[in-house]
Structures are given as C-alpha cells and as structure tokens.
Amino acid sequence: MFNIFRGLTAAAAESEIAETVANAAEEAADMSIKWKPDDFLPSLEIMGKGMLCIFIVIGVIIASVYLVTAVSKRLSERKEAKNNSENENQ
C-alpha cells in the first residue's frame, strides 16, 4: 500500500514538474525584452494626449470646485441674511 502511495506521489510530482516547466516555457516566451524603436513615436503621441487630457480634466475639476464653493458661499450668505432679518423682526 505504501509502495502504491509512493508510486502515485512520485508520478504526480513528476507530472506537476513537467506541467510547471511547460507553462514557464510558454510564459517565458512572452517576457523577453525586444528592441522596438518603431513604437517610440506612437507612444510619444499617447504621452501628449494623456498629459493634455489630464490637465483638461483637472482644469474642469478646479473650475467646478470654484463654482460649487461660490454657490455654496452665496447660499449660506443669503441664509445668514435671512436669519438676521428674522431676528431683527422679532
């Protein structure tokens, strides 16, 4: 019984090693470094677009925050003025 167990364990271990090596070989092929100067110019274009977009988005967010702050301030001033006039009337 123990010999069968040993045999099965050894066989399982061997097949697992073989599978790991095969997977690694397949994956290793995708992980090599290649010199690709042709991709540099298109990537510069993406860089330009990316930086422009991020500045535009942040600009819109800044403008929105100023707008919300201004509206919020005006509303609270009106509310305060209304409360003050109510207190005076009383």
Next chain:
Amino acid sequence: MEILYESFLALFQGDGWKYVVMWAIGGILIFLAIKKDMEPTLLLPLGFGTIMVNLPFSGAIGEEGPLTTLFDAGIANELFPLILFIGIGAMIDFGPLLSNPKLMIFGAAAQFGIFFTFCLASLFFETNDAASIGIIGAADGPTAIFVANELGSNFRGPIMVAAYSYMALVPIIQPPVIKLLTTKKERMIRMPYKANNVSKSTKILFPIIITIIAGMVAPTSIALVGFLMFGNLIRECGVLDSLSETAQKVLANLVTIFLGLTIAVRMNAEEFLQPATLLILGLGLFAFIFDTVGGVLVAKFLNLFLKEKINPMIGAAGISAFPMSGRVVHKMGLKEDPQNFLLMHSIGVNVSGQIASVIAGGLILSLLA
C-alpha cells in the same frame, strides 16, 4: 519522507536554484518591512507570500491552491484593489485641497513620469506591458494592480514590487531630484497658509463631481475613481460614521492582507527572475523621478507669471505617495527656513496627486483601448 526527498531534489535539479533566490527576495522584502519600516502592510505579506509560492510543489498555488483561488477571486478581476480604494477614500481629507483648488494643477503635472516612462518602456516591451510599467509612476498600488491586470501585463509581479518599494523610498528618491531642479532661494519661498472654510456641501459634492467628470472623460476609470470617491463620500456625509470607520480600518486592513498575500502568486521564480525584471525596476525608479521633475518644473513655469510666488518644491508633492511626499516637501522647506511651513500646501497637492493618478490610470486604459 518521499515528498521531502522530492522537494529537496527539486532544489538541486534544473532551475531549482531559482526557488532559493526567490526565498531570499521574499526574506529581503520581509526585512525591509520589519527592520526598515518600509510599507510593511504590503511588503511583509508580499515577502511571505513569495516564499510560500516558491516552495517546490507548493500547495498554496495551482488549481486547488488557496492563493490562486484568492488571486482569481480578487486580483484577476481587480476586485481587491477597488475595495481597498473605498478604505483609502475614507481616509483622505480633501479640506486643504478644497481651500485652494488650484493646487490640483501640480497633481496633474506630477503624473508626467507615468507617460514618459511609458514612452521609454515602449522601446523594450509590448504596449500593454509598457503602459503597465509606466503606471508604476502613479505611486499608487491599487491603481498599478488594476491597470496591469486590465492590460493583461506579463510583469505584474515586478511591477507590484517596484510600485510598493519605491513608494516607501520616496523620502530617499525625491529630495536629491528636488535639490537638483531648484535653487536655495526658490526652496526658501514662503507660502503663508490662509485657512478658507470649506463648507460641508462642498465636501459632499466634491467626490460626486469628480466621479462624473472623470467618468465622462475616461469611462474605464469609473471603477477606480468611483470607489475612491465613494469612500470619501461616506466619510464626508456625516451620517455614516460607523461605515467610514469600518472602511478606514477593518476593510482596508482586511483587503490589504489578502492583496499582499495573493499578489505573490505573480512572484513565482519563472516570472520574476527574468532580465526584464531589472529593467522594470529601473524604469519604475525613472517614473518616480520624472513625476517629481514634472511637478517641480510646472511650479517653476507658473512662477514666471505669478506675483505671489509658489515654492516649487510643492510641485513634487503631486506624486500620489500620500502622505509621505507631502511630509518630505514640508521637511525640506523647514530645513531651508525653519519658519516656512509648507505642510498644508504640500498635503493639499499630495491629495490631488491621488486623484490625478487614478485619472491617469483610467486615461491610459482609455487611450490604449
């Protein structure tokens, strides 16, 4: 006994030495986490997970391995980083930023390193891998994991190690770069802080507005931005204190444990011990350096037109390594002039970097879609 024999044999056959090297790498990460206090919440589980994954015939990985199961459940579908973002959003106070919103421009500028590194990496890697390497410059672990997974990068392991290691090294990386780009006179520019009261309505509307704007521009960023802003909303709404506290502490800690441990699935010897790993680590450092360069140079450029000058060092705080980068800039300011308190400005910029890095991640995904 047979298994023990087979395991030892595996170490001495073929590429078995790689396992030992990965144990050493795991040990180094654990050492850095404990002894040097470098991002211990991530580096310690990552280091330990690396050891677990690189033991011969490891039962922690594979079809029935719990780490692989967790990886498929939370990393492969980007769920863990997004849930962690809820916790991060709940921790952030946007008050200093909202009292001076124009500081957000430096958050945008400090994402320059992402795109510049992407360009450099594209000379050596496929576009999806180059973009995943560039996103190390986001200085934000969840964003890096999200983008690298979404793009199906083959280098997730080294990218994670680079992102988290360099985040912890910000106090070492940034100061020399800042000093190189600025004069002593510039570093001594004082920026008095005028505390503008930020209304509760503004703090509540801010995360909603950010989500809508970022989502309209880069729909692929909605998950990233949305989860971060949701976390912030439950903090600021004032009626969900228990949820906010849970998100900040329990949720963030729980997900961090799973994240650190399961990302180690990509730290197997076959994937990590490649010549590309060294190049990725180098490019990651580049990304952080050029983030700093972008932020400082934009601040110096704006000073050409401003009457009330900005201390250009605060541009460097736009990197998303919160709050380390903000503190680094504040300390550098105090060193030059003990009366110059830059903390509120630098923290405001630092927080804007968090938003900008997430938007940059979404833009990268949109531009490469």
